[in-house]
Amino acid sequence: MIRPRYALQLARTKLRSKRGVLAASVIVSSILFAALIAAVIVFTGVQKSAVRFVEAANNNQYLVSITSHIPQTVDGFYQEGSGAIPLETVRAIKAFEKQYYEAERSKYAAAKVEYDKTTEIKALKPSSFADPKLPEEQRVMIEWSSPVIAALLQQKFEDYAKTAKNKTDDMLKIGAQYNAKNYYAQSYSMLDGLPALRLIQDGKEDFAAEQKNDPMGRTADENTIHNGAYGFVDDTLLERHLLKTDPAGLKGIPVVPTAQEVATLFGKQLGIPAEPAQETDKLAWLQLVQEKSKGLTYQTCYRNTAEVSMLEKIQSDYVEMKAAEGTTGYQKPSLLYKAPQTGCGDIAIASDTRTAAEKSAVIKFENDQKKLGTYVEPKHQILSFEVVGVVYSQGLTFQTTNANEYIKGLLSSNGYMSSTNTTASIPKQMYETLPDSMKFDALLDTQPNRFVVRSNKDFEQRVVAFATIDDARRFVNEVGCRSSDSNCKELFYTDTYGSNYLLLDEIGKTFLKVMTIALPILLALASAIIWFTISRIMAENRRETAVYRAMGAKRGDVVAIYGMYTLLVAFRIAVLSLVIGIAAAFVVDAVYSPGISATAASMFGIVKNAPQFSMFDLSSPLLLAIVGSIFVVSLIASIQPLIRNVLRHPVQDMRSE
Amino acid sequence: MNEDGGRVAQKVDELLALFDNDAEAAINALKARTQPSALEQDEEVEAAELRAKVNAPIPGGQDPIISVQSVTKTYKMGKQPVQALNDVSLAIYPGEIVAIVGPSGSGKSTLLQILGCLDTPTKGKVLVDGNDITRLGDGKLSQLRRSTIGFIFQSFYLQPFLRLGDNVAVPAMFTGKKRSLINEETTQLLDKVGLLDRRSHYPKEISGGQIQRAAIARALINQPKIILADEPTGNLDSKNSEAIIDLFKTIRQQLGTTIIVVTHNIEVASMADRVIRLKDGVVV
Numbered sequence: 032m033i034r035p036r037y038a039l040q041l042a043r044t045k046l047r048s049k050r051g052v053l054a055a056s057v058i059v060s061s062i063l064f065a066a067l068i069a070a071v072i073v074f075t076g077v078q079k080s081a082v083r084f085v086e087a088a089n090n091n092q093y094l095v096s097i098t099s100h101i102p103q104t105v106d107g108f109y110q111e112g113s114g115a116i117p118l119e120t121v122r123a124i125k126a127f128e129k130q131y132y133e134a135e136r137s138k139y140a141a142a143k144v145e146y147d148k149t150t151e152i153k154a155l156k157p158s159s160f161a162d163p164k165l166p167e168e169q170r171v172m173i174e175w176s177s178p179v180i181a182a183l184l185q186q187k188f189e190d191y192a193k194t195a196k197n198k199t200d201d202m203l204k205i206g207a208q209y210n211a212k213n214y215y216a217q218s219y220s221m222l223d224g225l226p227a228l229r230l231i232q233d234g235k236e237d238f239a240a241e242q243k244n245d246p247m248g249r250t251a252d253e254n255t256i257h258n259g260a261y262g263f264v265d266d267t268l269l270e271r272h273l274l275k276t277d278p279a280g281l282k283g284i285p286v287v288p289t290a291q292e293v294a295t296l297f298g299k300q301l302g303i304p305a306e307p308a309q310e311t312d313k314l315a316w317l318q319l320v321q322e323k324s325k326g327l328t329y330q331t332c333y334r335n336t337a338e339v340s341m342l343e344k345i346q347s348d349y350v351e352m353k354a355a356e357g358t359t360g361y362q363k364p365s366l367l368y369k370a371p372q373t374g375c376g377d378i379a380i381a382s383d384t385r386t387a388a389e390k391s392a393v394i395k396f397e398n399d400q401k402k403l404g405t406y407v408e409p410k411h412q413i414l415s416f417e418v419v420g421v422v423y424s425q426g427l428t429f430q431t432t433n434a435n436e437y438i439k440g441l442l443s444s445n446g447y448m449s450s451t452n453t454t455a456s457i458p459k460q461m462y463e464t465l466p467d468s469m470k471f472d473a474l475l476d477t478q479p480n481r482f483v484v485r486s487n488k489d490f491e492q493r494v495v496a497f498a499t500i501d502d503a504r505r506f507v508n509e510v511g512c513r514s515s516d517s518n519c520k521e522l523f524y525t526d527t528y529g530s531n532y533l534l535l536d537e538i539g540k541t542f543l544k545v546m547t548i549a550l551p552i553l554l555a556l557a558s559a560i561i562w563f564t565i566s567r568i569m570a571e572n573r574r575e576t577a578v579y580r581a582m583g584a585k586r587g588d589v590v591a592i593y594g595m596y597t598l599l600v601a602f603r604i605a606v607l608s609l610v611i612g613i614a615a616a617f618v619v620d621a622v623y624s625p626g627i628s629a630t631a632a633s634m635f636g637i638v639k640n641a642p643q644f645s646m647f648d649l650s651s652p653l654l655l656a657i658v659g660s661i662f663v664v665s666l667i668a669s670i671q672p673l674i675r676n677v678l679r680h681p682v683q684d685m686r687s688e
Numbered sequence: 689m690n691e692d693g694g695r696v697a698q699k700v701d702e703l704l705a706l707f708d709n710d711a712e713a714a715i716n717a718l719k720a721r722t723q724p725s726a727l728e729q730d731e732e733v734e735a736a737e738l739r740a741k742v743n744a745p746i747p748g749g750q751d752p753i754i755s756v757q758s759v760t761k762t763y764k765m766g767k768q769p770v771q772a773l774n775d776v777s778l779a780i781y782p783g784e785i786v787a788i789v790g791p792s793g794s795g796k797s798t799l800l801q802i803l804g805c806l807d808t809p810t811k812g813k814v815l816v817d818g819n820d821i822t823r824l825g826d827g828k829l830s831q832l833r834r835s836t837i838g839f840i841f842q843s844f845y846l847q848p849f850l851r852l853g854d855n856v857a858v859p860a861m862f863t864g865k866k867r868s869l870i871n872e873e874t875t876q877l878l879d880k881v882g883l884l885d886r887r888s889h890y891p892k893e894i895s896g897g898q899i900q901r902a903a904i905a906r907a908l909i910n911q912p913k914i915i916l917a918d919e920p921t922g923n924l925d926s927k928n929s930e931a932i933i934d935l936f937k938t939i940r941q942q943l944g945t946t947i948i949v950v951t952h953n954i955e956v957a958s959m960a961d962r963v964i965r966l967k968d969g970v971v972v
Binding site for chain 2: 032033034036037040041044045047048574575577578579580581582583584585586588680681682
């Protein structure tokens with residue numbers, strides 16, 4: 032049997048023959064494998080970097096937000112999957128409405144107040160869009176402004192709460208079964224009542240901001256302060272964003288707004304430039320915002336519903352008078368208010384030409400309200416805030432157009448960093464240390480409304496902390512549905528919080544799945560190329576094989592020579608693939624990493640000692656598997672032509688001599 | 689026609705007879721002559737010698753190294769069966785130089801391939817160094833080729849990307865010998881064929897005659913008892929052909945190797961102890 036070194040020597044000489052064909056197939060195969068190698072290196076780098084950021088951002092905890100899932104049958108009137116209100120629901124609403132107004136009438140009677148039936152707002156109104164095939168009784172829609180509906184929802188919710196298994200206490204018990212380490216408070220929604228806050232700037236309220244007072248029209252980086260959209264968040268969750276952790280000496284309600292909003296509202300005053308477009312400049316900008324925001328205070332004006340009504344009247348009267356300009360015989364409203372000229376100033380009367388009868392009617396109405404206990408006296412109050420931290424808002428991205436956006440999408444999750452969050456955060460524990468005079472608790476609306484669930488203490492949202500990603504994953508998957516799941520059947524909604532570590536984990540699995548498909552396809556393709564090359568080389572070396580056989584080479588010797596040749600070809604492919612793949616990954620890393628590092632650091636708010644985001648990591652065992660597969664595939668591809676070659680009788684090729 | 693012209697015509701007639709009226713073979717044989725001016729008395733002697741070699745008696749007193757007994761070889765060319773050899777019997781003795789001549793298609797190469805254990809007869813028996821090749825498997829046949837037979841080809845078949853020294857060493861590589869031993873033997877052989885100073889050259893860097901000498905050295909590397917040469921001078925000029933003939937004589941003289949040569953070259957045939965003439969697959 033030929034010695035391996037001789038086989039290697041003879042095989043090496045074949046590498047010099049048919050160089051063009053060999054080089055082409057080596058290059059094509061190498062590019063295929065290099066693509067795989069580069070993908071593995073970049074992905075491993077991204078995954079490991081993301082994990083480093085997640086761990087640094089969450090203090091090595093894996094956080095899960097959990098919210099009670101209140102069935103639609105409790106907080107709505109629609110049967111799931113159906114647009115029309117069921118007939119029995121319509122009848123139930125009507126029955127409740129009858130009871131409600133009967134109770135109202137009794138209340139009025141008890142207070143000796145005349146009941147005006149015309150003030151009733153029906154719970155149901157005819158629907159012009161209803162299916163005409165439905166019975167007329169069912170062709171109705173909900174009148175959400177009706178107090179009947181608010182009361183009915185409240186009633187339904189209270190009934191549900193009596194037997195509910197998804198209260199805050201329940202979630203704490205369930206969390207314990209999954210080795211939960213900690214529970215934190217987190218409010219996604221703005222506090223009821225506070226939307227009536229207006230920012231006071233340059234000694235004035237910005238009444239024009241009124242039109243922005245719409246939760247659906249806001250994003251995290253604008254108008255949260257302008258619209259009084261605040262939510263409580265546990266101090267621990269805000270820790271890395273806080274510029275101040277000692278509550279002593281607070282000059283106002285502690286607040287953590289977005290860096291973008293601070294720059295928009297107070298940039299001029301503080302000397303903060305607009306957010307730079309370059310990702311690499313953003314971290315420095317965030318540091319500047321943090322530095323300049325330290326100790327920043329601002330004031331807002333709270334006006335209660337009575338004053339809000341007066342402001343609305345100022346606006347509507349103005350519109351009416353403007354429209355009637357030049358109209359002969361037009362009479363201005365008999366009572367006109369004047370917009371406050373100072374920040375949180377009184378709303379004064381501009382002109383009052385009401386008749387005595389009109390005035391007494393108003394006085395009577397107010398007295399009746401007082402008797403019924405529903406009178407709200409106009410009231411306003413200045414609330415002071417102190418910025419104790421800033422959080423970078425990643426903004427709202429609808430399309431991923433580059434790697435930065437893609438990484439942002441990967442890392443982002445629900446919670447205060449998310450573009451879907453519309454509140455500025457108030458550190459809960461710091462707030463609780465404030466004297467009552469600085470708090471706004473008394474201002475919060477306690478009246479029933481259609482959002483009864485969010486203000487119920489028994490169903491408070493929580494963020495649950497786990498020590499391991501596996502516990503967090505099990506909790507997320509087994510305890511609840513994702514908040515995006517409109518067909519949720521579970522008792523809770525569970526989502527990753529702070530960062531999308533589970534998505535990263537899932538992407539890792541998906542990547543492996545993709546690799547299990549892509550790898551065999553690419554291996555098959557490379558195998559075909561190698562098969563073609565080796566077949567061709569062998570076919571063109573038949574006479575040489577015959578000469579070897581004439582010289583006494585056994586079939587095994589020929590197999591050894593061509594086997595060695597195949598391994599040499601595979602070695603070249605492996606080396607070239609590694610060189611191209613590593614170089615490609617290196618270039619990707621060099622181009623994208625600085626920007627993504629800055630993005631990730633600013634997004635996670637890890638300004639000091641931020642980990643480096645690298646897209647280059649050679650530690651994946653998959654790389655070895657790919658290189659190994661190059662050799663295996665090459666040997667497999669050579670089997671058929673090799674067998675064909677050695678089984679060929681040498682005399683066939685000698686005869687052609 | 690002058691006297692010389694008459695002798696040439698007579699010589700051509702003799703060669704035509706020798707090559708069974710194959711004019712092309714006869715002309716090739718003439719062209720291969722070293723000295724056209726030597727068409728004198730020697731020619732007649734040479735022709736007479738050739739005639740004698742065709743009818744030379746088979747040496748007795750020892751066992752043949754090759755024994756071909758009633759061998760028939762039929763193969764298919766397309767769908768047509770072709771009988772390359774028909775009931776051929778012959779014996780070749782150790783140390784003999786035997787030339788196999790005959791026109792194209794007479795079965796010379798087929799016979800050489802069978803003698804070289806590259807092919808097996810359809811019928812009959814072939815003994816090579818005492819081994820019945822019709823009964824041996826591929827492995828044993830390879831071993832027999834490696835240890836007993838050395839091949840020399842018309843087109844040399846040296847590996848273009850191997851240096852001359854390595855080319856010579858190739859058959860020894862299949863024996864599994866140590867590199868040092870192979871190197872030593874290669875050196876000796878290159879020295880013997882006068883190419884020691886060309887050891888590090890590639891085949892494209894040396895002449896055709898040198899290439900063939902290297903091919904002969906390669907054939908000798910495993911010290912075979914038999915050398916089979918298929919048209920060894922077919923691609924060489926007369927000067928180089930003469931050198932090869934001399935080399936064959938030396939090899940036989942020094943090593944006692946049996947040399948079987950398929951040739952169209954009258955000089956080569958003249959060198960042989962015996963000439964076996966084939967026509968239509970039959971020894972004539």
